[in-house]
Amino acid sequence: MLSSSVTDEWKFTEFVLAAQQESFLYDIPVVQGPAYTTVSIEQKAYVNFAGINFLGLQQDPQVLEYFTRAAYTYGLVTGGSRMTQGVSQAHRELEEMICRLTGKERTITFASGLLANLGFVHAMSSQCYMNPHCSIDNRDAIFVLDHDCHWSLWKAVERFPFGKQLFSFRHNTPAHLRELLIPLAGKKVIVIFESVYSSDGSIAPIGEILDICEEYGAISYVDDANGFLIYGPEQRPFAHEFAHLPRATFIMMSFAKSVGLEGGAIAGPHDAILAFELLSGTSLFTAAMQPPTASTAHMIIQKLQTHPHLVDTYLERAALFRQRLTEIGCTLYSSPSYITSIFVGSDSKVKCIRRAFHEQNYIIPVFHYPAVKQNQAIVRIILHAHHTEEQINAFLELLAELKKLYAF
Structure with missing residues (x-):
């Protein structure tokens, strides 16, 4: 040694x-x-x-019993990446449920929310040449992030030159975002922000930010890791802001918070999400959530919806x-x-x-x-x-x- x-x-x-x-x-x-x-x-x-x-649902005896049954039904491992041997039925059912919840066309699950964030940035800025009839080149993508975005998002974009393909707007300040987007109009711009920020608990002005994205033709990506299944319904705080969330082009959610299990997902336009199977890297080159975890996440989400x-x-x-x-x-x-x-x-x-x-x-x-x-x-x-x-x-x-x- x-x-x-x-x-x-x-x-x-x-x-x-x-x-x-x-x-x-x-x-x-x-x-x-x-x-x-x-x-x-x-x-x-x-x-x-x-x-x-x-919420502690991962310790509920009924949930633990369900997980055990799911382990016998689906096994403990995926056995490989999605593209090599297929996606577990447990994952597909979870993804279909998330589509219904978010109103999006397609969803892809990942082993964690962090891998979802890393994979999103990679997919949106990829060059991939298969043959003369199948290629894509989005290396000219421009990312505009809220200053307080999670480490995983800043890590994902760190290779881009700041001031050319990478910009940062002051935390929860739509006016500053507008200033940055004005000279970027007509380019491939992705605005990234969070719904609820994990360090200070602040809530994004979701509606205002999405208004500006739509005005300047920018794609929007909302990291909803901390808000997923917590905020949104009319009787809960910040309902006005979260009513705008379905307008975002892409929505990411982590299952580690409200659901209480490891894993994450991105929901968005059908063809883009389908392309992520190849382009994200964090789907193609690694395994997904364990199948019983995916199945149990589906069960817990359903429980939170009905109760x-x-x-x-x-x-x-x-x-x-x-x-x-x-x-x-x-x-x-x-x-x-x-x-x-x-x-x-x-x-x-x-x-x-x-x-x-x-x-x-x-x-x-x-x-x-x-x-x-x-x-x-x-x-x-x-x-x-x-x-x-x-x-x-x-x-x-x-x-x-x-x-x-x-x-x-």
Whole structure:
């Protein structure tokens, strides 16, 4: 076996030591058992406020029983990529359901939302020459992203020259988007933004952005990873904005949030989505979601559609949680979505806060540089539908104490 000295030139050891010293990197805990409202780490129970599968349906006994049956029906693996041996019936049924939900002509599923985003950008900017009768060349595509788009989207577009094929508009600022699109009129432009942003919980002005896209002939791609199955119905917050979502050319959704399972999908025009089978790369050159996962996702989506109170009740509880945070003096980001970001500011303070919670057997997610700007650190909480009142009260009491101690 080669020694680590082989990689000395790459400076990994120095980087890791510095990252550990500055608390950017720490030992990743090993979770024993399921990731739920509590998790077991080294035989000790921790209250988990870091989970993103916040409705908890993946732990429902009926769902677990369904998954087990689906595993026997479809097997545990796809056995290869979609193009090599075909798509599982479980995937096709899920894709057809998403078409009905979104009003789009065709859907393609991926192993994760991240792979969907990477695959979309690659497909929309591909050159592919099969023979003189079958070729495509969209290397002249131009991407315009909201500044706060997810890492996967910025990673996907990083090869494009900024100011020529890549532009960024100020977060949730349609006027700035318009300024950028005016000189790009008539070109192949794709505007990319999110419905709900994961770091601060802000909601996009979906209607305004789509109005501008339509005015200047730009294709629109909405990353709806955080909004999928949560926002949209009239009785829920932000219904006015989400009523515009079907107007987007493409809609991406992740199943890791509301559905609680791994996987993602893109819905859009029939021929474009069909072409993605070849052009995305993240479909052609890797396997899809496990078939029982796809089938169970279908089941959970159907459950959320037929039992809307599951989400309605959750959103009411999340709103009350936000109110209680305000009552103890926390500074919250302005959008009252279920993603609750508590502003701390100091990078060093937020690391101390995370450590203090850990010592009291709580796991909380903190965002500090480089995830956010320096000294713009936050504690990002997504309340779980099954957190008990006792767990929530103890969390708020500890947070109030730390707020006084660290003055944030």
